[in-house]
Amino acid sequence: MSKVEELAQIKKDLKEMLVRDLSLEDVRPEEIKDDEVLFGEGLGLDSLDAVEIVVLLQRNFGLEVKNMDQGKEIFRSIDTLANFVLENKKPS
Amino acid sequence: MNSRPVLITGLGALSAAGATVADTAATFRSGRPGGGPVTLFDSPLAYPAFEVKDLPRTFLREGLRTVSLALAAVDEALQEAALVKELPKFRVGVCLGTTVASQLNDLDFYRSYRSTGSAPLEPVERYLKGNLSDAVARAVNARGPSLTIVNACSSGADAIGVALTWLRNGLCDIAIAGGADELSRIPYCGFASLGIMSAELCAPFDRDRKGLNLGEGAGVVILETAECAAKRGASSDLFLAGYGSCADAYHLTAPHPEGLGLERSLAKAFAQAGIGPGDVGFVNAHGTATLENDAAEGKVLAKVFGPGIAVLSTKGFTGHTLGAAGGLEAVFTALGLREGRVPASAGFRNQDPLIPLAPVQKETPVSARFAVSTSLAFGGNNAALVIGREVKA
Amino acid sequence: MKIIGIGTLFSGGRGIDAFQQALAKGWQAPSPLACRDRTLPAYQVDLDGMADRTVLKKLRRADKLSKIAVVAASDAVADSGLGAAEQQKMGVIVATAFGAHATTFAFLDGILEYGDAAVSPTIFSNSVHNAAASYISSALAIQGPTLTVTQFFFSFQAALQLADAWLREGRVEDVLVGAVDQVGEVMGYIAASRLAIARDGRIKPFVFSPAEAVPGEGAAFFVMSSRDRGSAYCTVDGLRFHDDLSGPVRSDLDILDADGLSIDESSYISSLVPGVPAAAYAPLYGSMMIGSAFSCAAGALMLKEQRCFASPVPDNPRGLAIVREPADSSIEFIRCIRYNCSTDRAVIELKKA
Numbered sequence: 001m002s003k004v005e006e007l008a009q010i011k012k013d014l015k016e017m018l019v020r021d022l023s024l025e026d027v028r029p030e031e032i033k034d035d036e037v038l039f040g041e042g043l044g045l046d047s048l049d050a051v052e053i054v055v056l057l058q059r060n061f062g063l064e065v066k067n068m069d070q071g072k073e074i075f076r077s078i079d080t081l082a083n084f085v086l087e088n089k090k091p092s
Numbered sequence: 093m094n095s096r097p098v099l100i101t102g103l104g105a106l107s108a109a110g111a112t113v114a115d116t117a118a119t120f121r122s123g124r125p126g127g128g129p130v131t132l133f134d135s136p137l138a139y140p141a142f143e144v145k146d147l148p149r150t151f152l153r154e155g156l157r158t159v160s161l162a163l164a165a166v167d168e169a170l171q172e173a174a175l176v177k178e179l180p181k182f183r184v185g186v187c188l189g190t191t192v193a194s195q196l197n198d199l200d201f202y203r204s205y206r207s208t209g210s211a212p213l214e215p216v217e218r219y220l221k222g223n224l225s226d227a228v229a230r231a232v233n234a235r236g237p238s239l240t241i242v243n244a245c246s247s248g249a250d251a252i253g254v255a256l257t258w259l260r261n262g263l264c265d266i267a268i269a270g271g272a273d274e275l276s277r278i279p280y281c282g283f284a285s286l287g288i289m290s291a292e293l294c295a296p297f298d299r300d301r302k303g304l305n306l307g308e309g310a311g312v313v314i315l316e317t318a319e320c321a322a323k324r325g326a327s328s329d330l331f332l333a334g335y336g337s338c339a340d341a342y343h344l345t346a347p348h349p350e351g352l353g354l355e356r357s358l359a360k361a362f363a364q365a366g367i368g369p370g371d372v373g374f375v376n377a378h379g380t381a382t383l384e385n386d387a388a389e390g391k392v393l394a395k396v397f398g399p400g401i402a403v404l405s406t407k408g409f410t411g412h413t414l415g416a417a418g419g420l421e422a423v424f425t426a427l428g429l430r431e432g433r434v435p436a437s438a439g440f441r442n443q444d445p446l447i448p449l450a451p452v453q454k455e456t457p458v459s460a461r462f463a464v465s466t467s468l469a470f471g472g473n474n475a476a477l478v479i480g481r482e483v484k485a
Numbered sequence: 486m487k488i489i490g491i492g493t494l495f496s497g498g499r500g501i502d503a504f505q506q507a508l509a510k511g512w513q514a515p516s517p518l519a520c521r522d523r524t525l526p527a528y529q530v531d532l533d534g535m536a537d538r539t540v541l542k543k544l545r546r547a548d549k550l551s552k553i554a555v556v557a558a559s560d561a562v563a564d565s566g567l568g569a570a571e572q573q574k575m576g577v578i579v580a581t582a583f584g585a586h587a588t589t590f591a592f593l594d595g596i597l598e599y600g601d602a603a604v605s606p607t608i609f610s611n612s613v614h615n616a617a618a619s620y621i622s623s624a625l626a627i628q629g630p631t632l633t634v635t636q637f638f639f640s641f642q643a644a645l646q647l648a649d650a651w652l653r654e655g656r657v658e659d660v661l662v663g664a665v666d667q668v669g670e671v672m673g674y675i676a677a678s679r680l681a682i683a684r685d686g687r688i689k690p691f692v693f694s695p696a697e698a699v700p701g702e703g704a705a706f707f708v709m710s711s712r713d714r715g716s717a718y719c720t721v722d723g724l725r726f727h728d729d730l731s732g733p734v735r736s737d738l739d740i741l742d743a744d745g746l747s748i749d750e751s752s753y754i755s756s757l758v759p760g761v762p763a764a765a766y767a768p769l770y771g772s773m774m775i776g777s778a779f780s781c782a783a784g785a786l787m788l789k790e791q792r793c794f795a796s797p798v799p800d801n802p803r804g805l806a807i808v809r810e811p812a813d814s815s816i817e818f819i820r821c822i823r824y825n826c827s828t829d830r831a832v833i834e835l836k837k838a
Contacts, residue, residue, distance in 0.1 A: 025545045235727065239636055278593070352628075
């Protein structure tokens with residue numbers, strides 16, 4: 001799989017993961033834009049979702065987010081999350 | 093509101109800071125926190141905790157650590173009130189707060205059920221006998237109202253507030269009130285997952301605070317109507333003047349950033365006590381050392397009392413004892429009034445520019461007639477207790 | 486204090502009208518609850534099939550227990566007709582015998598499957614006993630004192646007693662007080678191991694011994710008020726605990742909370758008064774330690790409507806005076822009587838408004 005395809009797949013997986021595991025109401029995965037702000041005004045996620053995403057990344061991708069200051073940048077949008085996953089995930 | 097005076101005739105406290113109120117006072121003077129590695133259970137997580145090391149054997153109840161902790165503190169408080177033998181003569185209510193003891197969360201039981209579809213029921217039977225207030229009421233033969241408050245981190249303070257309501261409504265003459273909680277792996281994992289536990293000893297209100305440490309213990313007050321105390325020849329200069337409680341109606345885990353519910357709770361507690369913030373000598377704050385709690389709470393305390401108010405968090409000595417915290421801190425508040433001084437707020441080094449006040453950094457004398465203990469709970473509930481001391485002319 | 490609003494949610498539906506219809510219709514079969522390789526009969530709430538999901542939209546990550554509680558609480562407030570300003574000031578007391586045990590077990594699943602360092606903070610937060618009350622206060626914008634209490638069999642009665650005391654001391658003018666509990670696989674296993682389960686799905690409250698249970702779940706919430714309102718269901722006239730026998734017994738109908746949660750429920754017989762008929766409605770909603778909240782709702786409806794509902798399962802080997810047929814009748818007082826496993830008793834005394 002090319003890097004581009006891999007990134008697209010990660011984005012799809014992340015969107016499905018957020019909708020399913022954060023129990024988002026009335027949102028379908030494909031409706032989330034890649035650059036949409038996830039927290040606050042955008043998708044409306046909050047502090048509890050943030051710590052839940054930490055666990056989801058750990059469980060689904062084996063990734064550790066060490067501190068929430070780092071998390072704030074990573075969790076900005078699907079784009080930033082997907083890049084973090086692509087760069088840090090262990091080679092399968 | 094009805095202003096029937098309610099005296100505090102006994103105090104009992106058991107935590108990592110000491111097995112009795114006197115031990116605790118000595119620890120406070122020494123300034124030495126009692127936190128360290130967890131020994132009560134195995135966990136790969138390495139957050140320090142504040143364990144009770146010397147729970148007297150007399151009070152041990154197999155598999156019911158929270159009840160055991162509560163019984164020790166209740167006994168101390170009843171001793172001070174000279175009520176140990178006298179209790180059955182009165183209408184005695186029991187209102188205690190907890191978090192862990194209310195949950196059926198025995199990991200061995202559940203592991204067995206998960207893997208085999210069956211499990212020995214002893215943990216369930218113990219749980220069904222372990223309703224905290226009922227277990228204590230049975231142990232001391234109290235026959236008045238009995239209620240366990242499960243309001244997360246404000247449970248102990250709320251329980252004392254409920255007991256005040258009972259006494260003022262004539263539902264009992266004496267109430268055993270406060271809170272107890274044991275250190276358990278379940279909330280230990282849970283608080284870690286919320287990202288609010290510190291790998292270092294906690295530093296309430298400090299600029300560089302990293303989160304809370306869990307603790308365990310029990311804090312109990314004996315409350316009684318002045319008529320009842322007079323009738324049995326008991327007296328006390330300490331009294332419970334007011335209780336206020338308000339919900340933030342904001343978020344499941346985060347406090348309202350401006351501490352809306354806490355500010356209203358303080359106003360309610362003042363109204364019941366018939367005092368204003370200027371009458372208050374010090375505040376025993378909730379001060380868990382999480383970023384959010386201390387910021388919201390510090391803002392409210394500075395706004396209500398002014399930035400010069402003497403504030404301390406005792407979590408640096410006890411850790412966050414969850415359901416016990418409000419009970420323990422009510423005892424510490426009463427102790428501060430009685431001793432006329434409060435200890436330095438353990439763990440604090442540098443003021444946070446985002447918090448408009450700093451806690452007391454050395455042992456500080458207090459001479460005021462009133463002090464306040466605040467509690468902010470998970471779930472957005474807030475509680476404030478006003479405790480008073482009658483100054484003899 | 487007066488009951489000015491009621492909201493109920495149980496296997497038979499949502500809202501006080503659904504509860505009244507269930508009382509009129511009589512016994513309905515429970516549904517199967519899967520417990521590993523076997524099933525148990527249980528009265529289970531179907532949240533997915535609920536028509537109006539407006540209030541649930543505010544609680545995307547809440548668990549089933551919290552959702553049940555919020556729906557019933559929200560319906561009680563709507564039923565009371567209180568305005569937004571009154572609603573904001575009211576107190577909240579949520580009673581539960583067991584709390585969100587299914588969520589607690591889901592959290593333990595996380596520890597066992599993923600280890601201590603990778604558990605879900607959302608599941609943990611939902612497992613805390615006061616999560617339901619927190620969702621209630623934020624969904625309904627209630628900023629008064631908010632408590633969650635637990636006292637096993639007497640959780641609801643103790644909550645009512647506190648609500649009454651809050652109103653008397655003027656802490657609040659209205660209190661939203663209610664009870665909620667749930668069933669689940671592990672609790673089903675515990676119930677099947679400790680109790681006799683009625684395999685035919687019929688709780689027979691007047692058999693008393695050996696008593697059989699059918700686990701149930703749901704919530705019943707009430708708006709209690711110290712205000713004088715024309716439209717109250719009834720007055721809560723008194724609460725008696727344990728050996729409190731003061732004053733005369735005034736009752737035109739006794740509702741017994743016998744539901745098989747103790748194997749021997751013969752104590753109920755000693756509470757009966759000659760000439761006062763008895764009824765028991767647990768066969769409609771199932772065996773629950775907080776079932777008294779549903780009896781209280783039934784009593785309130787009967788006092789308001791001045792109509793008795795029949796006992797849904799009238800098996801009556803002792804030939805006691807029980808309500809067999811629904812009938813219009815002039816009722817002034819109703820007692821809701823609950824015994825726990827230690828034969829302690831709590832009685833809720835209701836009076837026509």
